[in-house]
Amino acid sequence: MKFSVIIAAYNAENYLQRAVKSxxxxxxxxxxxxxxxxxxxxxxxxxxxxxxQQDRRIRVISQQNEGVSVARNNGISDAKGDYIQFVDADDVVNDMFLSDLVRQTELGADVVISDYRTGDEFGKNGADSYFHLLDQNLSGYDATLQLLKNQLPNFSWAYCVKRDLYVKHSLSFPAGRIFEDNSLFYRLLFVANRVKVSSKKNYLYVQRPDSYVHIYSQKSIEDILVMLDEVISFARLQGGRIDGAAQEYLIKRYFKAFTMCVVGxxxxxxxKxxxxxxVHIKQMQSYRPMSxxxxxxxxxxxxGLLKFAVLYSNRHLAD
Known part of the structure; x- marks a missing residue:
């Protein structure tokens, strides 16, 4: 079997059927x-x-509420396909989604990273992603650098991955954490041999008005700081090979954490x-971001003006 498509679903009664039908x-x-x-x-x-019951290709696994990471990990463990592809329960794909992935995987890619479109839950206000990906063949190392430089998406559904890559390298999503995608894919790309970047935009990332709420919780702030500590440790283990790219990754997300703290x-x-x-931003003052x-x-x-700029740009959240 070529693909195992995995949907982790929690209270998705309003969206699941649409995702599955696509x-x-x-x-x-x-x-x-x-x-x-x-x-x-x-x-x-x-x-x-x-x-x-309507399609024998569908299998349902029920678990206690343990979070999206555990659900995805259980999906990987139970999958029978050569490649793993995630789809979020509130997103949709067009009918060429898997066909285009087949063409890329037949070229021997361990990982295929695809571009996407965004839109609302009514299929309106569509737009191309801001990545504007070009077709590329990369080594795992070069793909890691591009990811850390924020030149590649960091969403689980943007990655079609050989199941063996997860299994052989014991790669999994961190249980109980927000920003679970950010904690995994730089490590996954680093151990891949061949990575294909695809300009195809067959995936619609649905953005709902209520989707921002959890991002500003204290749990999310704690989790992003833990994730960034892991990136620092990972970069140190590589003996300087990815330091420049890692700094770009870190500074972007420390500023994101700053926003999360200020907006709350x-x-x-x-x-606290x-x-x-x-402290982290101060330690990076000598670094000049690429962006x-x-x-x-x-x-x-x-x-000393960033706090005011953040509050002004997020004033709609206070309404």
């Missing part, structure tokens, strides 16, 4: 679809089981987290 319309049909229900409290499991959620006091973030946008943030931070 997969069942694929022109390429040699795949299985694993729906991992993560202890949903709505009718997600019932919907998934009903869909499985409810009446959370994020002052903000102090930690400011113009990051250079502007760095200047605003040095002038």
């Amino acid at each position: 997969l069942l319309k694929q022109k390429f049909r040699d795949f299985e679809l694993l729906i991992i229900d993560d202890g949903s409290t709505d009718s997600t499991l019932k919907i998934a089981e009903g869909l499985a 959620q409810g009446n959370d006091d994020n002052s 987290y903000l102090s930690v973030v400011n 113009k946008k990051l250079r502007v943030k760095q200047i605003l931070w040095r002038l």
Whole structure:
């Protein structure tokens, strides 16, 4: 079997059927679809089981609510396909999604990274991703550098990966953590031999108005800081080979953590987290970011104006 497509679903009763139907319309049909229900409290499991009765390619696995990382890891463990492809329960794909991936994998790629489009849940306000990926053949090392330089997407569904790569290198998503994709894919690319970057935009990343809420919680701030500590440790283990790219990765996400601390959620006091973030940003003052946008943030931070800029640009969240 060529592909195992994995959907980790939690309380996705309003979206799951649409995602699954888009997969069942694929022109390429040699795949299985694993729906991992993560202890949903709505009718997600019932919907998934009903869909499985209609198409024998669908298998449903039910687990206690342990989070998306555990659901995806269980999917990888149970998968039978040569390649693993994730799809989020509220996203959709067009009918050439797997066909185009087949063409890339037949060229011997360990990993295929695909471009995508964004849109709302009604299929409107569509736009190409800001990556504007070009077709490329890369070594795993070069792909790692591009990812760390923020030139490649870092979403699980943008990656079609040989199952053996997960298994042989004991790669998995960190349980119980937000930003789980950010914790995995730089390590995965580093051990890959051949990586294909595809300009195809067959995946629609649906962005809903309520999707930002969890990003500003204290849990998310703690998790992004843990993830960044892991990147620092990983870079040190490579003896300087990825230091420049890692710094670009780090500075972007420390500024993201800064925003998370300033905007916050409810009446959370994020002052202790903000102090930690400011220490890291200060330690990176000598680094000149490649991105113009990051250079502007760095200047605003040095002038003590970044907090005001963040509050102004996120003022709609206070409404």
